[in-house]
Amino acid sequence: MAAKPPAMSPSDLPVAQVLDRATGPRRAEAEELLAMLGGISGETPVVWAGRIIGFGEYEYRYASGHSGRSPLLAFAPGPTKHTIYLVNDFSQRWPELLDRLGPHRSSKACLYLTRLSGVDRSALRELLEHSLAETMSPGS
Numbered sequence: 001m002a003a004k005p006p007a008m009s010p011s012d013l014p015v016a017q018v019l020d021r022a023t024g025p026r027r028a029e030a031e032e033l034l035a036m037l038g039g040i041s042g043e044t045p046v047v048w049a050g051r052i053i054g055f056g057e058y059e060y061r062y063a064s065g066h067s068g069r070s071p072l073l074a075f076a077p078g079p080t081k082h083t084i085y086l087v088n089d090f091s092q093r094w095p096e097l098l099d100r101l102g103p104h105r106s107s108k109a110c111l112y113l114t115r116l117s118g119v120d121r122s123a124l125r126e127l128l129e130h131s132l133a134e135t136m137s138p139g140s
Helices: 015-019 025-041 095-101 121-136
Strands: 045-048 052-055 058-061 067-070 073-076 082-085 110-113
Touching (some): 025 052, 025 073, 025 082, 073 121, 095 121
Antiparallel strands (some): 052 073, 073 082, 082 110
């Protein structure tokens, strides 16, 4: 019996199929996020876990010994919101950017945007750039 791949792993699923989960005006916003994350990372988009569009990848290992792979930058388009994956505790690290960002919700490592209308694109770009730099720095 072959080993099951980890849930968070790249797949051959077409990116367009995942983008299509965003409908109406969110579909065009998903295309904008695709271009923005691709431009910042310089990487080709790949579908991870069947629903996340990731750019590049890195390996991590926690003090507990848990390890795995994850995209350097990633987002998941959806019918009601866009989920952008950032470094842990990004909202505590860069509160001034979140203040400028506009309408959003956040958790430990996810930024949730219902719509991109009203979102400050330069603040979003800076968040993505900071997150990427933090992920790529040794010891992160």
